[in-house]
Amino acid sequence: MNYILHLLIMIGIYLILSYGLNLVVGFGGLLSLCQAVFYGIGAYASTLLMMKTGISFVPAIFISMVITGLFALIVGVPALRFRGDSFVLVTLGLQMIVFTILYNWVDFTRGPYGIPGIPRPVIAGYKFSALHDYLLLVAVFLVIIIGILFIIYKSPFGLAVKALRDDEMAAEGLGKSPVHLFLYAFVISGMVASLSGGLYATYVTYIDPTSFTLDESIFILAILLVGGTGNRIGPFIGTVFMILLPEALRFLGLPDTVAPNVRQMIYGLTLIVLMFFRPQGIAGEYKVQ
Amino acid sequence: MTLLLQLLLNAIVNASVYSLLAVGFGLVYRSMRFFHIAYGAVYIIASYAVIYGMDSIGIPLYLSLGAGLLIGVLAGIAMDRAVYLPLERRGASTAVLFIASLGLYILIVNFIALMFGNEVKILSRGMEPSFQMGSFVITRMQGIQFLTGWIFVIVFWLIIRKNTFMKGIWAMGETPALVMALGLPYRAMRTAVFMLSSVFAGTASILTALDVGIDPHVGMQALLTGAVAVIVGGVDVFWGWIAGALILAILQSIAVWQFSARWNDLITFGILIAVLLFRPQGLFSPRKRREER
Numbered sequence: 001m002n003y004i005l006h007l008l009i010m011i012g013i014y015l016i017l018s019y020g021l022n023l024v025v026g027f028g029g030l031l032s033l034c035q036a037v038f039y040g041i042g043a044y045a046s047t048l049l050m051m052k053t054g055i056s057f058v059p060a061i062f063i064s065m066v067i068t069g070l071f072a073l074i075v076g077v078p079a080l081r082f083r084g085d086s087f088v089l090v091t092l093g094l095q096m097i098v099f100t101i102l103y104n105w106v107d108f109t110r111g112p113y114g115i116p117g118i119p120r121p122v123i124a125g126y127k128f129s130a131l132h133d134y135l136l137l138v139a140v141f142l143v144i145i146i147g148i149l150f151i152i153y154k155s156p157f158g159l160a161v162k163a164l165r166d167d168e169m170a171a172e173g174l175g176k177s178p179v180h181l182f183l184y185a186f187v188i189s190g191m192v193a194s195l196s197g198g199l200y201a202t203y204v205t206y207i208d209p210t211s212f213t214l215d216e217s218i219f220i221l222a223i224l225l226v227g228g229t230g231n232r233i234g235p236f237i238g239t240v241f242m243i244l245l246p247e248a249l250r251f252l253g254l255p256d257t258v259a260p261n262v263r264q265m266i267y268g269l270t271l272i273v274l275m276f277f278r279p280q281g282i283a284g285e286y287k288v289q
Numbered sequence: 290m291t292l293l294l295q296l297l298l299n300a301i302v303n304a305s306v307y308s309l310l311a312v313g314f315g316l317v318y319r320s321m322r323f324f325h326i327a328y329g330a331v332y333i334i335a336s337y338a339v340i341y342g343m344d345s346i347g348i349p350l351y352l353s354l355g356a357g358l359l360i361g362v363l364a365g366i367a368m369d370r371a372v373y374l375p376l377e378r379r380g381a382s383t384a385v386l387f388i389a390s391l392g393l394y395i396l397i398v399n400f401i402a403l404m405f406g407n408e409v410k411i412l413s414r415g416m417e418p419s420f421q422m423g424s425f426v427i428t429r430m431q432g433i434q435f436l437t438g439w440i441f442v443i444v445f446w447l448i449i450r451k452n453t454f455m456k457g458i459w460a461m462g463e464t465p466a467l468v469m470a471l472g473l474p475y476r477a478m479r480t481a482v483f484m485l486s487s488v489f490a491g492t493a494s495i496l497t498a499l500d501v502g503i504d505p506h507v508g509m510q511a512l513l514t515g516a517v518a519v520i521v522g523g524v525d526v527f528w529g530w531i532a533g534a535l536i537l538a539i540l541q542s543i544a545v546w547q548f549s550a551r552w553n554d555l556i557t558f559g560i561l562i563a564v565l566l567f568r569p570q571g572l573f574s575p576r577k578r579r580e581e582r
Contacts, residue, residue: 031384031387031388078562078566081566082565084383084384085324085383085387086565086569088324088387089516089520089561089565090561090562090565092513092558093558093559093561093562093565094558094562096513096554096557096558097554097555097558097559097562099554100551100552100554100555101555103551104551104552214509218391218395225388258403261399261400261402261403262399262403264395264396264399265395265396265399265400265403267392267395268391268392268393268394268395268396268397268399269392269396270392271388271389271391271392271395272372272389272392272393272396275376275381275385275386275388275389275392276375276376276379276389279381279385287382287385288382288384288385288388
């Protein structure tokens with residue numbers, strides 16, 4: 001039973017991540033390889049705020065969302081001057097740089113030693129430490145965030161970002177500024193990722209930089225590419241598929257030593273096959289260009 | 290001061306391996322205009338083929354070096370035939386090729402990790418002989434890396450300059466459609482590109498593996514080193530790639546001298562982002578007019 005609760009919590013955390021990134025990848029049509037940066041900054045910022053200054057969970061999450069948003073704003077301004085390959089490269093470079101800093105700035109982040117003993121969230125005097133309590137907490141955040149994101153998806157802003165994706169010059173001619181709109185999408189998706197980071201840190205109660213590597217960014221992007229982007233169902237299918245796939249392998253009786261590699265092989269193969277037969281993902285509406 | 294000069298000497302040796310990586314990556318990136326991530330997988334395949342040949346079959350080192358290179362080349366060509374070429378026939382965009390290539394990389398690297406384990410494999414055992422030159426030390430392996438690297442690069446440059454077929458490959462990057470229109474052998478040219486690219490990847494891989502060993506996850510690092518060198522130097526200038534590799538190696542050595550090797554990624558990707566921001570065509574490419582792009 002605990003096992004199923006754990007899976008549901010992880011699905012919840014990744015759903016928040018993938019619905020946030022959907023705004024950049026699916027609506028904006030920009031392949032971003034730095035989502036783990038915002039996820040990691042969210043995890044580290046909320047952890048350090050809670051453990052060093054002693055403020056409680058909810059304000060810590062909000063402050064770290066603001067910090068991540070500001071960071072996304074600062075890096076987004078130069079990064080969003082690029083499209084296509086160059087944008088992928090810039091976000092990849094950012095991912096590598098932030099990981100190096102998290103890993104080597106030992107005084108601040110404890111580097112490779114990680115931060116153990118992160119407290120479980122306490123809201124209004126109630127401590128969310130049991131698994132089913134935590135699942136409830138994640139579910140509440142998920143409903144709030146997805147509600148907000150679905151409104152954004154259908155708002156004039158969301159449609160304008162889509163228009164920029166489909167034909168940047170035409171949309172710009174209608175007065176939709178790619179500079180501003182892509183930047184807002186990038187910042188919103190960074191802030192949403194920051195929230196998942198905070199939830200992840202307080203759920204696992206231990207973080208180290210290896211949870212926020214380039215591989216993690218590729219994994220988050222792969223969720224969207226497999227499930228499909230640009231609509232409301234794609235990220236859900238992608239998340240469920242990518243999180244439950246390794247568990248399905250476990251039931252097939254694969255030993256734990258080979259399971260991680262087999263899982264990665266399957267998702268590598270899935271990407272190749274999808275590019276042949278369904279470049280828009282299982283349930284997506286947007287084909288990457 | 291001696292330390293700095295020794296580090297610069299090491300940088301020049303490293304640059305010869307980086308140049309190999311850059312030429313291999315640059316060839317595909319220049320002539321096909323897409324990001325060949327599975328290049329990192331070719332890098333891994335070549336060295337692991339050598340290890341398999343030596344440890345499991347038991348053929349001598351020199352034979353397995355050749356076999357490793359050959360298998361790397363075959364893998365590179367197979368990737369093109371099985372994935373890239375069919376995708377291109379379907380009119381795939383560069384992003385689709387990029388993602389398929391990423392999938393290919395993940396698939397192959399994890400397959401190798403599954404077969405051989407995730408830990409570092411050592412190719413050469415025992416102490417490496419080294420030579421004293423004044424107050425500097427250079428190991429035999431470094432000497433081999435330096436000579437092989439520069440011989441490959443210079444010979445390759447001479448071939449591109451003289452050989453019509455290779456000139457065609459260079460021109461393919463500018464107007465791919467013209468290749469078919471002029472009746473040049475498009476498929477043969479593609480195969481040649483992947484063959485040569487894999488030769489460079491395999492050589493760099495084996496040279497590094499002989500020195501410090503290899504594990505299945507260094508392919509990404511190798512790919513990124515080559516890619517950053519090419520983009521920093523300028524995609525359209527052959528010697529720019531080499532200069533990019535040299536700049537990367539020297540700055541990393543200076544970083545080792547001043548801080549520590551742990552900050553190397555910061556240097557590599559800092560340069561990448563700085564160049565993309567301030568000189569997107571690369572340091573050594575001439576500025577293009579708008580209508581030329």
